[in-house]
Amino acid sequence: MKAPAEILLVEDDEGDVELVRVALAALPGTPVNLRVAGDGEEALALLRGRGPGPGIMLLDLNLPRKSGREVLAEVRADPCLRLLPVVVLTTSDREKDIRDAYALGANGYVCKPFGLDALARTMGSIIGFWFGTATLPPR
Amino acid sequence: MGTGILGARGGNSLRMKLFAFMLPGALAAAAAMGWASRRVAASVLTEQLARKARERAAAFSELPEVQGGLSLRRESAILPYLQLLIQSGVLYAAALDPEGRVVAHSDILEKGKVYAGPPDLIRRLETPDGPVLEASVPVWAGSDEGEEFVLGAGQAPRRRLGTVRVGLPLKETLETASRVSRQVIGAVLGVNAVFLALLVAFLSRTVRPLRALAGAAERLGAGRVGETVPVSSSDEIGELARSFNRMSLQLARITVSKAELDAKVAELARSNQELEEYAFVASHDLQEPLRKIGGFTELLGRRYQGRLDADADRYLRYITDGSRRMQALLKDILSLSQVRREPLSCRPFELDAVLSEVLARLEPELKEAGAGVVRGPLPTVAADPRQIALLLENLVANAVKFRRPEPLVVRVSARDEGARWVVSVGDNGIGVEPRHLDRLFVLFQRLHAKDAFPGTGVGLALCKKIVERHGGRIWAESAVGVGTTIHFTLPKAAPPPEAA
Numbered sequence: 288m289k290a291p292a293e294i295l296l297v298e299d300d301e302g303d304v305e306l307v308r309v310a311l312a313a314l315p316g317t318p319v320n321l322r323v324a325g326d327g328e329e330a331l332a333l334l335r336g337r338g339p340g341p342g343i344m345l346l347d348l349n350l351p352r353k354s355g356r357e358v359l360a361e362v363r364a365d366p367c368l369r370l371l372p373v374v375v376l377t378t379s380d381r382e383k384d385i386r387d388a389y390a391l392g393a394n395g396y397v398c399k400p401f402g403l404d405a406l407a408r409t410m411g412s413i414i415g416f417w418f419g420t421a422t423l424p425p426r
Numbered sequence: 427m428g429t430g431i432l433g434a435r436g437g438n439s440l441r442m443k444l445f446a447f448m449l450p451g452a453l454a455a456a457a458a459m460g461w462a463s464r465r466v467a468a469s470v471l472t473e474q475l476a477r478k479a480r481e482r483a484a485a486f487s488e489l490p491e492v493q494g495g496l497s498l499r500r501e502s503a504i505l506p507y508l509q510l511l512i513q514s515g516v517l518y519a520a521a522l523d524p525e526g527r528v529v530a531h532s533d534i535l536e537k538g539k540v541y542a543g544p545p546d547l548i549r550r551l552e553t554p555d556g557p558v559l560e561a562s563v564p565v566w567a568g569s570d571e572g573e574e575f576v577l578g579a580g581q582a583p584r585r586r587l588g589t590v591r592v593g594l595p596l597k598e599t600l601e602t603a604s605r606v607s608r609q610v611i612g613a614v615l616g617v618n619a620v621f622l623a624l625l626v627a628f629l630s631r632t633v634r635p636l637r638a639l640a641g642a643a644e645r646l647g648a649g650r651v652g653e654t655v656p657v658s659s660s661d662e663i664g665e666l667a668r669s670f671n672r673m674s675l676q677l678a679r680i681t682v683s684k685a686e687l688d689a690k691v692a693e694l695a696r697s698n699q700e701l702e703e704y705a706f707v708a709s710h711d712l713q714e715p716l717r718k719i720g721g722f723t724e725l726l727g728r729r730y731q732g733r734l735d736a737d738a739d740r741y742l743r744y745i746t747d748g749s750r751r752m753q754a755l756l757k758d759i760l761s762l763s764q765v766r767r768e769p770l771s772c773r774p775f776e777l778d779a780v781l782s783e784v785l786a787r788l789e790p791e792l793k794e795a796g797a798g799v800v801r802g803p804l805p806t807v808a809a810d811p812r813q814i815a816l817l818l819e820n821l822v823a824n825a826v827k828f829r830r831p832e833p834l835v836v837r838v839s840a841r842d843e844g845a846r847w848v849v850s851v852g853d854n855g856i857g858v859e860p861r862h863l864d865r866l867f868v869l870f871q872r873l874h875a876k877d878a879f880p881g882t883g884v885g886l887a888l889c890k891k892i893v894e895r896h897g898g899r900i901w902a903e904s905a906v907g908v909g910t911t912i913h914f915t916l917p918k919a920a921p922p923p924e925a926a
Contacts, residue, residue, distance in 0.1 A: 302718045302722065305722075306718075306721045306725075378714050379710075399717065401716075401717055401721075401750075401753050402720060402721070402724065402750070403724045403725060403728070
């Protein structure tokens with residue numbers, strides 16, 4: 288049995304979290320271990336805490352207190368966390384947001400699609416790439 | 427406003443004109459009067475003098491010594507009387523014989539000279555002593571009644587003894603005449619001066635309200651509408667003032683100052699901007715909760731499909747459809763809002779390339795419709811490539827959407843119209859009824875039931891906005907059951923700068 292894909296989802300909206308869980312559950316193949324952080328602080332604490340870190344981080348931009356941008360910047364500034372693949376998963380499709388995310392070092396930018404099937408497809412392709420096609424950076 | 431002696435600023439005032447007009451006339455009048463008066467005075471005075479001369483001469487000719495005969499022999503008898511004449515202001519006196527020979531003369535040198543000419547004569551001479559009036563009077567033989575002699579039948583003609591000639595100085599006369607003339611000139615000038623002064627005063631009084639009017643008119647021109655001038659008379663100037671006041675008040679009623687307009691325009695622009703922001707933010711932020719609604723409704727539907735009753739299934743389906751529709755609508759509104767807000771970044775690009783991209787994006791739909799695309803050569807245009815891509819995508823998507831059962835053919839072509847390109851996207855779809863053609867580009871106008879054909883009614887409005895932002899025009903040709911062609915123009919020059 289394949290090792291589960293470790294994913295950290297940084298998302299404050301419960302509903303969105305639930306939708307992602309449902310979408311992931313529908314995916315065949317690789318099991319996914321989804322950890323959730325409700326805000327930037329929690330995410331960073333989790334990342335810096337004990338135990339193995341996630342394979343990738345799915346980061347929403349609209350977070351309370353610390354914005355997704357700030358989290359991304361901090362992660363990239365931290366030598367221990369610098370290499371972590373971060374995929375921005377958010378609702379905004381504004382050019383400025385996309386540009387800023389990549390400028391700050393995001394590995395990818397995904398607009399949350401509408402509809403369960405589309406979301407499942409999206410999640411499938413993200414996991415398929417990062418835990419299938421690509422090789423993750425060494426811990 | 428400078429008001430020197432000459433009046434208005436430019437110097438070209440009425441007062442100056444008055445002076446320029448009246449002064450030469452006044453001077454000419456004075457000169458004419460002076461000249462005329464001198465002549466008259468001279469004439470009258472000379473006349474007087476002449477009479478005096480004649481009297482003297484006549485008195486002389488009555489003298490018995492003179493009656494005794496005028497000849498050189500009698501010189502010594504006559505001369506003393508001639509001398510007497512000199513003392514009474516006469517300049518010179520002479521007695522001549524009938525032939526004109528000077529018999530006796532106060533000036534001894536003249537004796538013996540002969541002067542021809544009529545014996546009865548008044549004439550003016552210039553002598554070394556100045557101008558002189560010379561009177562020659564014939565000396566008749568006979569008594570002093572001879573003056574009344576009338577030549578009639580039975581009277582013997584009188585015998586002329588000779589001529590008495592008397593010369594009187596004219597200098598004083600002429601000087602008197604000159605003095606008279608000068609006085610007349612002075613009087614005329616004085617009268618004219620008074621007259622002119624009165625005119626100037628009248629003018630000032632008349633001009634004052636005119637100046638007030640000029641000032642008010644200038645201020646009116648500068649934007650101070652509603653200002654009135656006092657109406658101080660009931661003459662033409664008063665009428666002018668009244669008319670001006672009416673005009674000013676009327677303007678005040680109907681004028682909106684430029685400042686007000688500018689303020690209103692700025693306010694409208696701001697309001698517009700706010701509305702755009704609002705539309706953008708609303709359509710953007712509404713997507714988020716909508717996704718949730720749609721997502722969980724779908725989840726509910728899947729998880730509980732068949733486990734609730736048929737009504738519930740149906741309701742869930744309605745909700746899901748509703749939220750999907752709303753999502754599509756919001757997406758389109760957002761698109762439209764973005765097209766409106768975004769600054770155009772125009773550059774020249776190949777329309778062909780953009781069309782290819784668009785066709786690639788729509789490939790699944792085109793394939794499903796079995797569509798064939800016929801492309802004419804497309805030019806290089808200067809425009810915002812993203813927006814043009816969106817435009818073409820909408821048009822082609824429409825062609826796909828509103829197709830007939832027959833295989834779809836989409837035709838894209840362009841033609842050169844000098845200052846602009848006309849691009850046409852045509853299909854062989856269901857077409858549009860002529861009476862609906864003008865509603866085609868109106869926002870949210872849909873010509874079909876939402877179940878028959880999908881669509882939010884935003885697509886063509888979006889196309890229109892994009893075309894208009896580029897300074898072009900968009901219109902449609904269609905025949906029901908045959909197909910529709912949408913034409914739009916793109917100016918070759920860069921689009922004009924837009925107001926915000």
